[in-house]
Amino acid sequence: GEKVEQHESTLSVREGDSAVINCTYTDTASSYFPWYKQEAGKSLHFVIDIRSNVDRKQSQRLIVLLDKKAKRFSLHITATQPEDSAIYFCAASKNNNNNAPRFGAGTKLSVKP
């Protein structure tokens, strides 16, 4: 089955800098890659996703890149703010209703003022 690895367990940046979180996956059939954010004591909140028909997607300060050859995808948060501090989870799944995403271990992002 699919295994998702999230390379950075913790990441600390200064407010205004960019943060990059990297993930890899193993199943070449995976084609849907969502990102979620978990703030302290809260549940998973959907942030952004990318499908395998594109290699880049941007939503305001968030950019997701996908490299299908390397089976690697990343989340870039630009102009970070203290409220971006949270645990970010990447996930991967096949693009159909019979599959649910598998999650990486999470990256704890701290944005220092």
Place this chain on the structure above:
Amino acid sequence: GALVYQYPRRTICKSGTSMRMECQAVGFQATSVAWYRQSPQKTFELIALSTVNSAIKYEQNFTQEKFPISHPNLSFSSMTVLNAYLEDRGLYLCGARLSSQNTLYFGAGTRLSVL
């Protein structure tokens, strides 16, 4: 917007007893519901995916005998943890989605403690 409610938020049960948790989709029809567990210091493990009109698909290490799931309609799902022991502690999340989308929307979770 899509909302998912989970009940109860927290629960404590005695070792060897069972505990049922519920998941309600509000504002949309949840044709698929995925149940996950986040054990202490771990990531979210997929327990099972339940899709209306299809068999429930359990992941390796999780069985119907231990985690029976009911998904009787497009807005409600429940899962029971049977004979709970210490290793079953954690945050149980349900994620629900529309048939036309891949995105799972998660509830706040049920935190299970076992004494």
